[in-house]
Amino acid sequence: MFSLQFFLLSLPLLSLAGHGSPSFGHKHRRVPVKPRSANYTIEDSYQGNDFLDSSKWTFFSDADPTHGLVNYLDADDAKSKGLAYVQGDGTTILAVDNYTTLSSGQSRNSVRIATTKSYNSGLFIADFWAMPHGCSLWPAYWSVGPNWPNQGEIDIIEGVNLNTVNQMTLHTSADCAMQNSLTELVSGNTTIGNLNCASSGSDNTGCAFTDTDSRSYGHGFNLQAGGVFAHEWTSNAIKIWFFSRNEIPSDITNKNPDPSTWGTPSAVFNNDACDIASHFSEHTLTLDITLCGDWSGAAFSSSGCSGTCQDTVADPSNFDSARWEINYIEVYQSS
Numbered sequence: 001m002f003s004l005q006f007f008l009l010s011l012p013l014l015s016l017a018g019h020g021s022p023s024f025g026h027k028h029r030r031v032p033v034k035p036r037s038a039n040y041t042i043e044d045s046y047q048g049n050d051f052l053d054s055s056k057w058t059f060f061s062d063a064d065p066t067h068g069l070v071n072y073l074d075a076d077d078a079k080s081k082g083l084a085y086v087q088g089d090g091t092t093i094l095a096v097d098n099y100t101t102l103s104s105g106q107s108r109n110s111v112r113i114a115t116t117k118s119y120n121s122g123l124f125i126a127d128f129w130a131m132p133h134g135c136s137l138w139p140a141y142w143s144v145g146p147n148w149p150n151q152g153e154i155d156i157i158e159g160v161n162l163n164t165v166n167q168m169t170l171h172t173s174a175d176c177a178m179q180n181s182l183t184e185l186v187s188g189n190t191t192i193g194n195l196n197c198a199s200s201g202s203d204n205t206g207c208a209f210t211d212t213d214s215r216s217y218g219h220g221f222n223l224q225a226g227g228v229f230a231h232e233w234t235s236n237a238i239k240i241w242f243f244s245r246n247e248i249p250s251d252i253t254n255k256n257p258d259p260s261t262w263g264t265p266s267a268v269f270n271n272d273a274c275d276i277a278s279h280f281s282e283h284t285l286t287l288d289i290t291l292c293g294d295w296s297g298a299a300f301s302s303s304g305c306s307g308t309c310q311d312t313v314a315d316p317s318n319f320d321s322a323r324w325e326i327n328y329i330e331v332y333q334s335s
Contacts (some may be wrong), residue, residue, distance in 0.1 A: 040123050040257050040332035047215055047328040050158045051092045051113065059084075060112040060288070068138065068293030069313045070096075070110040077112050081227070091129055095323035096137075096289050102314040110322075111286035117142070119231050119331065123259065127254060127327035128227040132289050135161050135305035136319055138296035141229065143283035149173050152280035155206075156229050156240055160218045160296035162305030166216040168240050168267040169208040171199040176274035178207045185268045189213045197274060206236040209267035215244045216266075219321075226325070228252060232259050235277040237270040244290050245283035257332060285331075288326055 046129050050056050054075060061074040083095045097109040124143075133141040140158040145151020153171040170176070176197040190209050193250035195208035214220040221227065227244040230252070241262050243249065251258045269276070292300070292309040300309040312318050 008160055036212065038123075038259075038334040041335045042255060042330055043333045044117065044124065044331040046115075046330070047326075047327065048090045048092060050245065051094070051326060052079065052086065055116060056143070057113045057115055060114060061273050064112075064290050064293065066138070066290055066293040066295070068290030068296070069105070069136075069157055069310065070290050071107045072090050072112045072288075078110075081109060083109060083111050084113075093323055093325040094326070095288060096132065096291070096319045098316045098319035099167065099216045100316055104308070104314045105310045106314060107268075108291055108313050108316075109318070110291065112286065112290075114284040114286040117284070118146075119233075119285075120281050121235065121333070123226060123230065123232045123257060123332040123334075124156075124285070125230045125257060125327070125332070126329045127226070127228050127248075127289060128221075129325035130297045131218065131226070131324060132319075132322040133159075133162075133222070134308050135303070136291045136296060136300065136318065137161065137322055138290045138293055139288070139322075141285075143166050145280065145282045149204075150283055153199075153206075154231065154238060154280070154283065155208075156231050156235070157217070160299055161305050162218070163303065164214045164218055164220055166211045166213075166221075166242065167193075167208050167264075168211070169206040170197045170198040170238065170269050170274075171204060171206040172274065174198045174280040176207075176279045178269055178274065181271065181272070181273050182268050185270075187211075187264045187266050188322060190266050193305070195257050195271075197279075207269070209240075211266045213240055213242065213244075217240050222321070226327075230257070230259070230262075233276075233283075237268060238276060238280070239265040239266045239269075240267040255330075284305075285329065287326075289322060289324070326335075 037121040059075040061072050086092050094111045138160045142155045148172045149171050154187040158167050177195050189212050193208040194205050199206050215224050225245045228248050231240040291313050297309045
């Protein structure tokens with residue numbers, strides 16, 4: 001989830017619209033059946049206390065690489081301070097401290113977790129009831145290889161401050177890009193951004209799509225009781241879909257996912273100008289909530305937030321909505 005502020009600040013404001021109603025043909029029209037793209041079987045399922053199990057997920061407690069005003073807590077501290085726990089209904093909560101008053105410029109306690117297992121491909125389905133949002137916040141659900149950017153990064157959910165739409169981004173080493181023609185392969189709710197995926201310390205913008213559906217991020221997402229983000233990673237392409245709560249395909253809820261029936265994705269990154277297989281490997285799934293930092297801090301005023309990012313972080317009342325509410329994350333492999 002490396003900084004994308006230079007790209008975001010250059011984007012025009014978008015007119016928000018939800019998914020349109022499906023268009024149906026004549027009642028008796030014969031439609032050919034499209035074959036499954038792959039038969040997927042479940043490999044790993046994370047739910048409830050799995051996210052707090054050190055054999056499955058680790059808590060990152062080093063300094064924030066994106067320079068946010070956060071103290072990432074280890075597992076014991078996060079649990080004891082009430083920032084990582086499982087509710088009675090089985091929902092896992094990962095949160096920012098919303099009870100400690102700080103001085104302006106101090107760092108606030110937060111969490112960042114990653115799978116102990118790494119992946120080189122698969123179909124990844126994540127069901128969230130709610131996500132963090134609000135001024136100073138920079139939440140993300142992403143995957144990344146151990147040698148950034150050489151083994152790549154896939155940002156499935158990311159935004160800052162009062163953003164109302166989701167950004168999906170790749171970060172890679174040199175010689176990886178995407179082409180404008182990819183807009184023909186994605187949902188009409190999606191706009192294409194920067195085309196160069198190659199990232200470095202001096203320019204880590206990455207290549208991105210933005211989902212203009214206001215249900216895909218932040219308050220709009222939470223109003224619908226969340227939804228599902230699914231991404232398919234093969235040697236040929238990386239595709240990302242978003243489904244609001246009342247539009248989740250039955251094959252996902254039935255644990256028999258078939259991406260070939262899901263319609264056009266929200267984002268498609270393919271081999272046309274980037275060799276996927278050589279740029280992405282050994283990814284761990286990651287969830288975090290940082291504050292201010294390289295992107296959220298730089299975009300704070302232009303995002304409609306008042307005052308300063310540092311003053312916002314100091315006031316605990318700004319973080320009552322700063323929490324992930326996770327139903328499950330599942331990983332499938334083709335068989």
